[in-house]
Amino acid sequence: MIYADNAATSFPKAPGVADAMRDYLDRIGASPGRSAHRLSIEAARIVFEARETLAALLGMDDSSRMIFTPGATFGINAALLGLLRHGDEVIASSMEHNAVMRPLRHLEGERGVRVRVAQTDGSGLVDPRQLGDLVTDRTRLVAVMHASNVTGTVQPVAEVSREIGPVPLLIDGAQSIGSLPVDLSRLGPCLYAFSGHKGLLGPPGIGGLCIGEGIDLEPLVRGGTGSRSEREEQPDFLPDLHEAGTPNAVGIAGLLAATRYVTERSVMSIREHELALFSRLADGLRGIPGVTLFGTADPERQLATASITIDGLSPSDAAHILDREHAILVRPGLHCAPSAHRTIGTFPAGTIRISLGPFNTADDVESILEAVADLAQNQTPPG
Secondary structure: OEEOEOOOOOOOOOOOHHHHHHHHHHHHOOOOOOOOOHHHHHHHHHHHHHHHHHHHHOOOOOHHHEEEEOOHHHHHHHHHHHHOOOOOEEEEEOOOOHHHHHHHHHHHHHOOOEEEEEOOOOOOOOOHHHHHHHOOOOEEEEEEEOEOOOOOEEOOHHHHHHHHOOOOEEEEOOOOEOOEOOOHHHOOOEEEEEEOOOOOOOOOOOEEEEEOOOOOOOOOOOOOOOOOOOOOOOOOOOOHHHOOOOOOHHHHHHHHHHHHHHHHHOHHHHHHHHHHHHHHHHHHHHOOOOEEEEOOOOHHHEOOEEEEEEOOEOHHHHHHHHHHHHOEEOEEEOOOOHHHHHHHOOOOOOEEEEEOOOOOOHHHHHHHHHHHHHHHHHOOOOO
């Protein structure tokens, strides 16, 4: 079996992730920050180390501004609903995932937030100057997906940050963390939401939101934090302000193990490995008659994610054949990003997405190319 659906969730997970989660459940089990006994203290230590390790990976000086969430979607909602008020304006790229677009459309209807969509080029690449020119006195936020989950296109977020000036930038980092170097200290005011189960190679159900200096958000959820228990008002300090309820400590334990693995292997090493695989994959796909590859022509502006169509074969049929006849696992369809598919011209059928990860090999790529070439030549839907 060749797993090529890493943009949905990574598989296999990093070495040590399952062991760390099992150890937490078998040996610790206590709730961090809710008691003073040894097991609770040990649980709190794991949460603290995970926060520090992630902050270091992302170039953050203050780890308290790294908030644990159930995933990138929750973090994005916390940012949007916590920041935007009636009459505010948001500029979003046309490549955004529904994790951004759905809460924005909700705020458009419920709070009168004005949503402006900046069209990218046909490869899904934003123009930083265009975004800067769109900023007005009403603009409260600019939202850009760091790397597209559809085409793998990597956006120039540093240039975007410079062009929009003091306006905060919301970065959807679900696809970029662990796969691209990220240094938030080099950006202007920003919010960075991420998942733990994709490029970080950790478990599902855990992620985070990094809140830049000078940005204040209303909490999305309020409740127990283990701190200031004598008060019935939510604590006003970070991270407690945004971490109500018992944390997913077993998920955080797994995320800590995954982040340590990514840090030790190094993001640049992972990037070089994936870039080499993608370069061969892209070159091979472009040489197959009847196959169209979407995204940029520059591997340096790409993740190891390829979106393709095959003439005469629907994406769903192609994915079914790849699975049943070639044991290659990919994802067809719209990938929860209809705006992105409208941008690249593949709506409503979508594409076949081949997303490689750090554990894929050159042999995997050759097998994928042989299978796609076979599909393109035969073009026979499954019976």
